Amino acid sequence: MASQARTIAVAGAGSIGCYVGGCLALAGCKVVFLGRGRVVEAMRQGGLRISDLDGRDRRIDAQAISATDDPAIALHEAAVILVTVKSGATEEMAKLIAVQGRSDAVVVSLQNGVDNADRLRAGLPGRRVLTGMVMFNVVQSPDGEVPFRVHRASQGEVMIDGGVDGLADLLNADGLAVEARADMKAVQWSKLLMNLNNALVALSDLPLARQLAARSWRVILAAQIDEALAAMKAADITPARITGLPPALLPKVLRLPDWLFGLLARRMLAIDPEARSSMWDDLKRGRPTEIDELQGAVIRLARQSGTPTPVNQRVMALVRQAEAENHGPPGLGPEAV
Numbered sequence: 001m002a003s004q005a006r007t008i009a010v011a012g013a014g015s016i017g018c019y020v021g022g023c024l025a026l027a028g029c030k031v032v033f034l035g036r037g038r039v040v041e042a043m044r045q046g047g048l049r050i051s052d053l054d055g056r057d058r059r060i061d062a063q064a065i066s067a068t069d070d071p072a073i074a075l076h077e078a079a080v081i082l083v084t085v086k087s088g089a090t091e092e093m094a095k096l097i098a099v100q101g102r103s104d105a106v107v108v109s110l111q112n113g114v115d116n117a118d119r120l121r122a123g124l125p126g127r128r129v130l131t132g133m134v135m136f137n138v139v140q141s142p143d144g145e146v147p148f149r150v151h152r153a154s155q156g157e158v159m160i161d162g163g164v165d166g167l168a169d170l171l172n173a174d175g176l177a178v179e180a181r182a183d184m185k186a187v188q189w190s191k192l193l194m195n196l197n198n199a200l201v202a203l204s205d206l207p208l209a210r211q212l213a214a215r216s217w218r219v220i221l222a223a224q225i226d227e228a229l230a231a232m233k234a235a236d237i238t239p240a241r242i243t244g245l246p247p248a249l250l251p252k253v254l255r256l257p258d259w260l261f262g263l264l265a266r267r268m269l270a271i272d273p274e275a276r277s278s279m280w281d282d283l284k285r286g287r288p289t290e291i292d293e294l295q296g297a298v299i300r301l302a303r304q305s306g307t308p309t310p311v312n313q314r315v316m317a318l319v320r321q322a323e324a325e326n327h328g329p330p331g332l333g334p335e336a337v
């Protein structure tokens with residue numbers, strides 16, 4: 001896996017795909033972006049700008065970018081395929097990879113939720129499919145900004161399954177720290193706890209840093225996490241430690257007064273003032289959200305043991321309502337949740 005000449009395909013050129021693929025292209029990898037009209041056109045016309053909250057601000061010229069909406073062009077040569085579509089498009093992407101991808105390509109899911117890699121495996125029998133997880137947030141430039149920009153708005157690494165020699169090294173690049181792990185199922189469940197906040201950001205329409213700074217919002221997140229931890233315990237799932245804090249302590253820390261939370265959660269709050277959540281992006285663009293893969297996964301797990309999940313259910317219902325109304329993030333206050 002060491003060769004820089006191996007082609008890496010980004011299957012779903014959006015926020016995460018363009019950031020990860022952009023860092024890899026800047027590091028000298030041959031990257032092909034598979035995307036749709038808006039993003040592909042923007043990259044073809046004005047190139048790609050990749051920036052981050054550590055101060056990097058780099059560009060790739062349009063003529064140096066390989067971006068296409070044709071899966072055959074994007075996938076046929078790739079030795080590594082990074083799947084970066086939202087969960088609702090996972091099955092469709094598996095079908096495209098099955099038809100157009102090399103049978104020896106390593107497929108890596110870089111998606112939130114606990115079952116996207118399994119769904120890819122089901123659609124790609126006999127292929128190597130690895131679980132991955134992105135710990136940072138990426139903000140995409142507003143439509144029309146030239147060049148198209150992706151900005152890593154928080155700290156964090158990418159975690160992937162070990163087992164393919166040299167893959168983590170190949171994917172490690174400036175601005176992109178990749179760690180191979182043996183406990184990706186536990187990592188997925190742990191990230192799910194953090195992703196229960198995606199819906200609160202989407203419903204509040206607040207930037208993540210402001211929303212997390214408000215105890216009135218954090219207590220709702222803590223209540224969702226309490227329900228999720230109880231369901232995981234009943235199912236014998238131990239979420240991995242992926243932040244400075246053991247997952248079991250998260251609800252306690254979230255319920256601290258603002259001043260004390262601010263002191264203890266400095267890394268968590270080191271976020272670009274514009275960062276929100278991937279679910280906020282979906283409501284903003286009128287796309288289906290990943291609520292069924294996040295709160296929905298907790299509710300389904302809890303049902304197996306009869307663990308109650310009233311807060312997750314309430315949040316899920318509000319997101320469903322916002323999807324149906326299609327007026328973007330509704331800007332609710334915590335009392336409405």
Ligand SMILES: NC(=O)C1=CN([C@@H]2O[C@H](COP(=O)(O)OP(=O)(O)OC[C@H]3O[C@@H](n4cnc5c(N)ncnc54)[C@H](OP(=O)(O)O)[C@@H]3O)[C@@H](O)[C@H]2O)C=CC1
Binds near residue numbers: 012084087
């Ligand atoms: N954004 C973030 O900060 C983070 C996101 N994640 C996770 O990463 C995953 C990707 O999220 P994100 O990057 O935000 O998603 P985006 O919606 O920004 O990107 C996905 C892109 O894939 C495109 N796409 C979908 N289907 C196809 C297809 N068949 N062919 C070509 N292009 C396609 C979409 O186009 P269109 O919109 O036109 O359908 C979209 O532009 C999600 O699981 C998310 O939860 C994880 C950590 C942080």
Ligand SMILES: CC(C)(CO)C(=O)C(=O)O
Binds near residue numbers: 112135137194195276
């Ligand atoms: C990084 C994080 C948790 C929040 O921004 C995320 O995963 C997302 O937006 O989907």
